[in-house]
Amino acid sequence: MSHVDDGTLHAYLDGELAPVERARFEAHVAECAACRGRLEEERALIERASNLLALAQPPDRSAPPLHELRRPRLAWRLRVPLAWAATVVLALGIGYYVGDQSVARAPEVYGLVGDSPASNAGAADSANNALARRENTRDGFATAERRRVVAPPQQTPPRAAETQKQAAPEPQVYIDGNVVRSLRDSAAAASGVVAIRPQDSRPRVSPPPTTQPPAPQPPAMAAAIVQTGTREAGAEAPRDRLVATQWAIIRRGPARDILGAEPVGIPGLAVRNIRRSPSGEVVLVEQSIDSATVIQLFQERVVDASEYLRRDALQMRGAAVGTERLARFIGGMRVEIAGPLSADSLNRLLEQVKPIGP
């Protein structure tokens, strides 16, 4: 046997030589010092190359359960860049609008949903409600655009508080002088928008189902986190109703410790604050689109995704799809988005999130 070529050396070292070839190879190497030397060189090369590739490794995070993949994400299929851009532009306009309005009307809004007192960021707080589950337990009034989204308390059947809107002239959204969409349609999913539309009369709250005592309403955010399966979600709804915008501000390092990974955000948007929930398990990244539009990204480590999903499946069965589309698994994290934008826009923004980096 003549000297072996590189391919044979690598195949041998990779354990991919057929038995006959291997025997012949080994017989040769036993007698050939030159090939033994090369064998060691190639062994080192393989190891080196393997180590280099290991430097370019994604974080090792557990996979979501396979059955979760049976529902291809809507956002994926809808990803049409131009439409996306148009939606965001549209939503930005609404965001400005809501930002202004919600500050002026905040007490009314919070009183309405039994939410926490108005905090510094009205837009962000109203956005909290967008996280909440959409209820579809109501009658014909419960069309998407009329529905007021209210987060149910943990482990209780849905509470069907809704805002019913009186017939009012439909505001229109103009872009470049063209009516793009009615505000009603475009804002349908952004509950805050629905609640505080200026042409609405004062929104009314339907009484909750009589079987349900009007239990104290935790902050909408907290309820939403409950749905994401936070293990000690109850701790997120303390008596003083600490809202997410009052959570302690932390730096990125501690956030990373909580999540076991870099916190995520939407690339290109300024990070306003990183906060930590009172229980220390949920990280909130606040990002500004503009001074009145804050996007909130609630993120938590999912230790046992299958456990979460089972619980989630129980809670979500029969519920509208809204909440599901606003949350996403990213590696070992569950990320939920909230903001005064349409669900569609939030969805697309959620698709963009990446670890916060330089």
Added chain:
Amino acid sequence: MPEDLAEIYRSTYRSLVRFLYRKVWDAERAEDLAQEAFARALVHKPENARGWLFVVAANMARDDARKAARERRHLTLLKSEPDATHTEPEDQIDADTRRERVRTALDQLTPRDREALLLWDAGMSYDEIAGQTGLARGAIGTTLARARRRLVEAYDAGSEGQHVARG
């Protein structure tokens, strides 16, 4: 079949993510694509699921690169101000730098060499790599030998260049 796929999912998911990561260079995107590939496999129930997954994933990664380029352009429309709040911890810089060098080095391989190397690193056998790439099985060892050598050389060359450039 779902049982088979469940097993493949357990054994291959991480490999597929890694494979994709070195194509899209974004961990979340890689995970999304891997999950999407498996979601499609659940629907299509391919015969050779493992090979099928890598083929589909590679195609999606290619499409994704184009989409990502378009979306980056759109996102710049949203940027109101440069983001000054980000700071990068020191230890992260080294890891990022090294990863970038690996990426640059991988980019210097021929597509075929790179594919073979990434597939091998994803845990594929020579037979499987041959099936994926269309190379003869007997050529895989040679291909991998060349790919590894070039990767190491390109990385070292890049590191030296970096060193010189930084003084």
